Amino acid sequence: MGNIMDYISWRGDLSFEQSQFNEVDNLILACFSYVNLDGIPAVTKQKGIGLKKLTEEFMKLHTMKELEADKSFIRLAPFMMMEMAKSVRFGKCVVRNYVNDIVTEAEQQFAAMEIVLEDGTSYVSFRGTDDTIIGWKEDFNLSTGVVPAQKRAIEYLQKISEHTDGMLRVGGHSKGGNLAIYGSVMCKSAHEKILEIYSNDGPGFSREFQELPEMKEMMPKIIRIIPEYSIIGTLLEHEKEPVIVASSSKGLLQHDGFSWEVQGPALVRRDSLNKTALRFIEILHKWIDGMDTEQKRLLIEDLFATLQASGYENLSEVQSGGLKSLAAMVKRVEKFAPESRGMMQELLTAICGGWLEQLQADTKDKLSVLPLSFSDKILEKF
Known part of the structure; x- marks a missing residue:
C-alpha cells in the first residue's frame, strides 16, 4: 500500500474539478501545517503566496542537509510540500494567514494556516504536536480543561471566516484535530461556511463540551479518523464514531499520519481498533x-x-x-x-x-x- 506521498505522485495530475476533495487530501493539508514557514512574510498576509513561490522561499532559508537531519515524524512535511508544489492538484494553492505563536508561559504552541484551493474553497489547517514526549504530554493535558490554544483557534477561525469568501473545510492532526473541532463548534459565525471538520487522530473533549447544543449542530460535519492503534485519538470523550484506518507503523508510531495507508482516493480501512x-x-x-x-x-x-x-x-x-x-x-x-x-x-x-x-x-x-x-x-x- 502507498501513503500520502505516493498519493501525490499517483493522483497529483488530477485537478479538484476532475476528482473531488477527499479524505486523503484532508490528511495532506492537515500535515502541511507541520511545515515551519517562519521567516516568509508573505505567507502571514491575507493576500498570501502561491505554493510554488512559497516552496522556493522556504528553500532559501533551509538546506537539504538540515531537512534530512530531522528525525521526527514531521520531517517529511517539507518534502511533501515540494511534491505538492510540482503537482496539478495542489500546485496552484495559495497559502495565507500563517501564524506560529507561543501562547502561554508553559510554552504551548499555536500554529495554523489557510490553504486556498483552486476551486475557491479553503482548508484551515491547525498544527498538531510532534512525536516528542513533551508534545504528547500537551495532548494529554487537554483532559485538564480548556487550554489557551483552543481559545486561539476560535479567534483564528473568526478572522478567517470574516475575510474569506469561499466555503471552508477545517482540520488538523493530533492536537490540531482537537483545535479544528473546538474552534469550529465555538465560532458560531463560521458555522454556515464550514463544509467539513476533520480530526485526524485528535484528542476528544469533556462530557460537558459534547453536550453543548453547538456541538450537536456541527456533529454531522465532523469526520474523525484514527489508526487501528490509537492512543491520542482515543483520549477523553468522543461522540462521533471514527473511521479506523491501516498504518504501516507499529504501536505508538501509528500516530504518524505519513504512515497511514492509501489506496486510490481513500485511506485503507480496518474494522476495529486492535486489542x-x-x-x-x-x-x-x-x-x-x-x-x-x-x-x-x-x-x-x-x-x-x-x-x-x-x-x-x-x-x-x-x-x-x-x-x-x-x-x-x-x-x-x-x-x-x-x-x-x-x-x-x-x-x-x-x-x-x-x-x-x-x-x-x-x-x-x-x-x-x-x-x-x-x-x-x-x-x-x-
Whole structure:
C-alpha cells in the first residue's frame, strides 16, 4: 500500500474539478501545517503566496542537509510540500494567514494556516504536536480543561471566516484535530461556511463540551479518523464514531499520519481498533474517570516523567531503545509510592503496549514489564 506521498505522485495530475476533495487530501493539508514557514512574510498576509513561490522561499532559508537531519515524524512535511508544489492538484494553492505563536508561559504552541484551493474553497489547517514526549504530554493535558490554544483557534477561525469568501473545510492532526473541532463548534459565525471538520487522530473533549447544543449542530460535519492503534485519538470523550484506518507503523508510531495507508482516493480501512489500543482505553478510564483536575495533572506529570526517564526526547527513540528504555522506565516506576505504583505500571504498559508486544516477541525470555516482580529479570541485562 502507498501513503500520502505516493498519493501525490499517483493522483497529483488530477485537478479538484476532475476528482473531488477527499479524505486523503484532508490528511495532506492537515500535515502541511507541520511545515515551519517562519521567516516568509508573505505567507502571514491575507493576500498570501502561491505554493510554488512559497516552496522556493522556504528553500532559501533551509538546506537539504538540515531537512534530512530531522528525525521526527514531521520531517517529511517539507518534502511533501515540494511534491505538492510540482503537482496539478495542489500546485496552484495559495497559502495565507500563517501564524506560529507561543501562547502561554508553559510554552504551548499555536500554529495554523489557510490553504486556498483552486476551486475557491479553503482548508484551515491547525498544527498538531510532534512525536516528542513533551508534545504528547500537551495532548494529554487537554483532559485538564480548556487550554489557551483552543481559545486561539476560535479567534483564528473568526478572522478567517470574516475575510474569506469561499466555503471552508477545517482540520488538523493530533492536537490540531482537537483545535479544528473546538474552534469550529465555538465560532458560531463560521458555522454556515464550514463544509467539513476533520480530526485526524485528535484528542476528544469533556462530557460537558459534547453536550453543548453547538456541538450537536456541527456533529454531522465532523469526520474523525484514527489508526487501528490509537492512543491520542482515543483520549477523553468522543461522540462521533471514527473511521479506523491501516498504518504501516507499529504501536505508538501509528500516530504518524505519513504512515497511514492509501489506496486510490481513500485511506485503507480496518474494522476495529486492535486489542492493545482497546486495553489502553479501558485502563485509562479506570484510573482517570472520577479524578478532579489537579489529580489528572499530577497523574500526567508522573506518567510523562516516567517516559522521559528513558533518556530520550522522542517516542520513536523510546520505542527503538528496546529493553534499555524499558529498564530505565521500570526503575522510575519503582520509586513511586505503593498506592501510585500499580496505577502507573498499568498505564505505562497500556500506552507502550504495541512496542512491548514486539519487544517480547523479539526477546527469547518473553520478558514482561508487569507485574514489577519481573523488573529484576529485566534489569539483570544491564
